Amino acid sequence: MRTPKQILYDRLYYTIDLDILCHFFNLRCRRAMRKHEFDASFYKAYREKVVPYWKQFGVRPKIYWFKRDFLRTGIVDPRYIPADIFRRYVIPYFDNECYVRQMTDKNLYHLILPGLKRPETIFKYADGCYREDDLRPITPEEAASRLTCGQYIFKPARDTGGGSGISFLPVDENTPPSAIEDMMTHYVQADHIVQRVLVQHPSLAAFNHSSVNTLRLVTLVFHGKAYLLSAILRIGHADSRVDNVSKGGYQAIVREDGTLEKLAYTHKGGKDNFVEQTDEGVRFEGFAIPSWEKVRATALDLALKMPHLALIGWDFSVDEQGDPVLIEFNCHIGQNQENCGPTFGDMTEEILTEVFRDKKLRL
Numbered sequence: 001m002r003t004p005k006q007i008l009y010d011r012l013y014y015t016i017d018l019d020i021l022c023h024f025f026n027l028r029c030r031r032a033m034r035k036h037e038f039d040a041s042f043y044k045a046y047r048e049k050v051v052p053y054w055k056q057f058g059v060r061p062k063i064y065w066f067k068r069d070f071l072r073t074g075i076v077d078p079r080y081i082p083a084d085i086f087r088r089y090v091i092p093y094f095d096n097e098c099y100v101r102q103m104t105d106k107n108l109y110h111l112i113l114p115g116l117k118r119p120e121t122i123f124k125y126a127d128g129c130y131r132e133d134d135l136r137p138i139t140p141e142e143a144a145s146r147l148t149c150g151q152y153i154f155k156p157a158r159d160t161g162g163g164s165g166i167s168f169l170p171v172d173e174n175t176p177p178s179a180i181e182d183m184m185t186h187y188v189q190a191d192h193i194v195q196r197v198l199v200q201h202p203s204l205a206a207f208n209h210s211s212v213n214t215l216r217l218v219t220l221v222f223h224g225k226a227y228l229l230s231a232i233l234r235i236g237h238a239d240s241r242v243d244n245v246s247k248g249g250y251q252a253i254v255r256e257d258g259t260l261e262k263l264a265y266t267h268k269g270g271k272d273n274f275v276e277q278t279d280e281g282v283r284f285e286g287f288a289i290p291s292w293e294k295v296r297a298t299a300l301d302l303a304l305k306m307p308h309l310a311l312i313g314w315d316f317s318v319d320e321q322g323d324p325v326l327i328e329f330n331c332h333i334g335q336n337q338e339n340c341g342p343t344f345g346d347m348t349e350e351i352l353t354e355v356f357r358d359k360k361l362r363l
Contacts (some may be wrong), residue, residue, distance in 0.1 A: 022084040024141045029083070033064040036071060045076035051076035057356040061085060061214060070336060072273065079349075086343070089210070093310035094220070095331040103309060104331060106193045107157045110134060112300060117325050119153075121197040122146050125188065126157065143194075147180050152195035154187050161330065163242040166334045198325060201290045201318040202232075207250075207282050211236025211243045213293055214315045214327055215254065216341070218336055219303040221310040222351065226303040228296060230340035233260060233289065238280055247347065250275070250320050252284045260284045264349070265339045267327035270289025292359045302329075 046063055054061050065082035074178065081090065102111055107124045110133055121133040123143040130143040149172050156165040169183050197212065204213045218229040231254035234243040243249045245267050252264035262285040263274040277283040289295070299314045306312060313333035316324050335343040342352045 001102060004213060010100070020089050024125075025083045025087065026064075029068055030062075030064045031293070033067045034050055036067065038067060038070070042067070042070055042076065049076055050078045052116045057352050059356065061313065069337070072328065073341075075343045077342055079344070080337060081335065081343050081348075081352075083335075087332075089355055090351075091332065093309060094309075099308040100122060100331045101158065103306070104329065105157050105191070106328060107135070107191060109326070113305070116298075116302070118195075118321075119198045119325060119327070122152060122194045124157075124191075125195050128188075129360065144180055144184060146176075149173065152194055153197050154192060154194050156187075157191040157193055160328070161332070162246045163244040164285040167362050168241050188250070197293045198327075199320050200318055201320060203287075203290050204318060206271075207233075207235045208240070208243075209276060210239050211241055211249070212317050212327070213243050215297070216251075216336070217299040217314045217316065218333060219299055219312050220351075221306075222343070222347070223230075226300040227341060228300060229345070231296075232336055232339055233287075235264070235278065237278070240298060249338075250278060250284075251254045251339050252287075252288060254292070258289045258296075260287040260289075273317040290318045291324060294322075298326075302326075321353065 014216070041063040050062065050063075050066055054081060060247055061082045062084070065084075065159055066080060068074055069080045070076055081113055097352045100109070109116070109118060121145055123131065123138065123146060124131045124135065125133065125140055125143075129137045131137055139149055147169070150170075152169045152171065154167045154169060156281065160282065167183065167186075169180070171180065200212050209211055214234050216234055217231045220227045233252045233254055234245065235250040235252065237248040240247055240249065245251050245265065248267070249319060250264040250266055253261040253262060262276060264276075264284050266275055268272055276285065295316050299316065302314065303310075303312060311333070313330045315329065316326040319325050342348055
């Protein structure tokens with residue numbers, strides 16, 4: 001827990017960046033909604049359902065967020081949490097930003113979550129030095145010598161949302177040393193990690209072999225208990241190396257029993273925003289996630305071991321042996337609302353009441 005004084009100091013630490021981010025979200029959503037028309041029934045529902053619901057928390061959410069949700073779902077649900085409110089109030093309440101930057105550093109996973117299965121680490125780069133997985137320094141020559149035949153992924157230690165900054169390097173006996181040197185030189189601008197590309201479970205690979213398809217599980221620790229808020233399977237489109245929906249991929253809802261629902265979300269727009277199968281004809285409905293109970297239990301167990309970070313998005317895949325493998329975890333998460341409905345479901349009112357109970361501490 002934090003005293004009011006500590007909360008004030010922590011929030012002053014990043015208030016300016018948060019203001020800019022929320023302004024960007026609002027501007028982008030407002031512009032997107034200008035080209036759509038809504039009938040009187042929508043405005044009536046907003047006035048009679050949304051406004052009274054949020055009034056109890058001392059907040060009047062902007063209408064264009066509910067317009068966007070209405071276009072996707074065809075209903076007006078007051079429990080839907082607009083992105084600006086989620087970023088400005090909800091995330092800072094549950095996740096202490098002063099810890100986020102350090103604890104989500106991929107180069108520190110072996111310290112924060114020891115013993116957890118992760119993709120094989122070839123080397124790390126931190127504080128201007130190449131390093132072992134345990135962070136002991138090695139020479140650049142030794143790091144380069146480890147890139148023998150295989151598929152490797154280079155990614156920044158932080159800020160890889162949406163697949164940004166990620167590169168792949170295939171190496172075989174014909175790969176010139178200059179190609180390895182160029183890739184390593186490109187990445188010395190910032191801390192990064194180099195791993196062998198995971199060989200995923202065959203059933204996951206059936207959706208798309210070129211990307212490592214991952215499960216995003218959103219967990220919340222609330223009053224000492226861990227909850228799984230939602231889960232989706234993220235699948236890359238044909239020939240894509242990443243599974244991000246912003247790069248043309250799919251997001252399929254995972255039911256409580258570990259099977260997929262009928263429709264998956266895309267960024268194609270319009271009537272094609274939800275599809276029943278991939279472009280290659282692989283259907284989503286009824287697909288059983290391999291080792292689902294292991295993945296679910298692992299995420300919930302890890303959530304309880306993360307002080308200062310109560311709201312986390314975990315990215316797992318499943319390897320050939322059927323073991324959950326942690327790809328990364330994130331605190332500045334999306335809400336999965338496009339697929340799974342209101343982020344906190346039936347807990348929404350209880351959670352928002354706590355988030356907004358002392359309005360003097362709001363940003």
